[in-house]
Amino acid sequence: xxxxxxxxxxxxxxxxxxxxxxxxxxxxxxxxxxxxxxxxxxxxxxxxxxxxxxxxxxxxxxxxxxxxxxxxxxxxxxxxxxxxxxxxxxxxxxxxxxxxxxxxxxxxxxxx
Amino acid sequence: xxxxxxxxxxxxxxxxxxxxxxxxxxxxxxxxxxxxxxxxxxxxxxxxxxxxxxxxxxxxxxxxxxxxxxxxxxxxxxxxxxxxxxxxxxxxxxxxxxxxxxxxxxxxxxxxxxx
Numbered sequence: 223x224x225x226x227x228x229x230x231x232x233x234x235x236x237x238x239x240x241x242x243x244x245x246x247x248x249x250x251x252x253x254x255x256x257x258x259x260x261x262x263x264x265x266x267x268x269x270x271x272x273x274x275x276x277x278x279x280x281x282x283x284x285x286x287x288x289x290x291x292x293x294x295x296x297x298x299x300x301x302x303x304x305x306x307x308x309x310x311x312x313x314x315x316x317x318x319x320x321x322x323x324x325x326x327x328x329x330x331x332x333x334x
Numbered sequence: 335x336x337x338x339x340x341x342x343x344x345x346x347x348x349x350x351x352x353x354x355x356x357x358x359x360x361x362x363x364x365x366x367x368x369x370x371x372x373x374x375x376x377x378x379x380x381x382x383x384x385x386x387x388x389x390x391x392x393x394x395x396x397x398x399x400x401x402x403x404x405x406x407x408x409x410x411x412x413x414x415x416x417x418x419x420x421x422x423x424x425x426x427x428x429x430x431x432x433x434x435x436x437x438x439x440x441x442x443x444x445x446x447x448x449x
Contacts, residue, residue, distance in 0.1 A: 255437065264338070264424060264440035265377075310377065321390045322367070322438065324377035 226254075226311045226325035234331040241298040243328040245311030246291075252314040254287060255322065256296050259308045268296070268309075301332045336361065338441035340425050346447045352413040355444045359406050359427030365389075366408040367438060368400060371422040380423075383408055412446075420448045 229244045245254070253272045257265040271278045271287045271294065278285050284297040298305055308329050312322040339358045347353050359366050368380040379392040383402035400410040406427075412419055422445050426438035 257440075264442045265426075265438075267437040267439065270437055312377075321379050321382060321392070323379065324369075326376040 226313050226323060228309070228311055228325045228328040230328060231326070232329045232331070234333065235301055237301060237303055237332055237334050239301055239332075241301050241305070241330055241332070243296045243309050243330070245294045245296070245325055247294075247311075247313050248292065249315055250289070254285075254294050255312045255314075256283075256285060256294075257310045257312060257324075259310065259327070261307075265310065298330075301330075303332050303334045306330060306332045338425060338427050338439050340423075340441040340444050342444060343442065344445045344447075346449060347415050348449050349415055349417060351415050352411060353415060353446060354409055354411045355423055355425075355446075357408045357410075357425030357427075357441060359408070359425075360439055363427035363429050363439070364406055365428040366402055366406065367426045367428070368408070368410050369424045369426065370394075371424060371443070372420075377424070380410065415448045417448050419446065421446060 226245050226247045235241055251273055253270055255270045256268040258268055259265045269278055269280050269285050271285050282299045287294045308327040310324050310327045312324045314322055341356045365384045367382040369377050371377045380394055381388055381400050382390040386402045397413045402408045422443045424440050424443045426440045428438045429436050
C-alpha cells in the first residue's frame, strides 16, 4: 500500500490563484519530500522537510508538516500555467533509509 | 553538472524477452535508485545501490535485478517480460551523504512497452 496519499487527486485553478495539495502518511518518517512531474517525464525535486521541521519555504512554494496528524501540505502561490503538472509527496520511513515511498499524486491544471 | 541520463529512452519488447536499462548518475553521486511508474500502481521503488552494493529492495519479483559499477553507473535487468512490466522506469541519483536521504535527482526515464 502507498505510504503517502495525496489529496485531491486532481485540482484545476486559474492563473494567479493559490493551489494547496495535501499528503497523508501512515507511519513515522525521517523526512517528506515533494516532487513535480510534467507529462510522464522525470520527476523534479521541489522541497524536503525533515521530521523535526514544521514549515519550509522555497520561492512560491510553502510546505508544512504536522507529524502528530501525519500530514503535509504544499502551497503554490500565484500559480502560473507552467505549474501545470503532477505533484507527488514521498516519504522516507524510519528504518528504511534510502527508500522513498511515493503517493499517487495530485494532477494540477492551471488555466491561463 | 550533467543531469541523470537514462538509455534507451524508449523500448519495445515482446513477452518472454529480457531487457537491460542503463542509468548514469550525476557526477559524484554514489547512490542510484530505480522506480517503476504505471498508471495503476503509481511510483514504486525497485531497489537502491550505493558503492556497488544493493542497500534496499522493493517488493518486486526476482525477475527484476540490478547492479552498479565502480563508476556508479547502474543497470537494471528484467527477465521473462510480462505485459504488466510495461511502464516508465525512472532512475534517480543522490549524494546520500549521512544516514538519511538527500534530494533525489531523476532522469527522464525509459518507456518500456511489452507486446
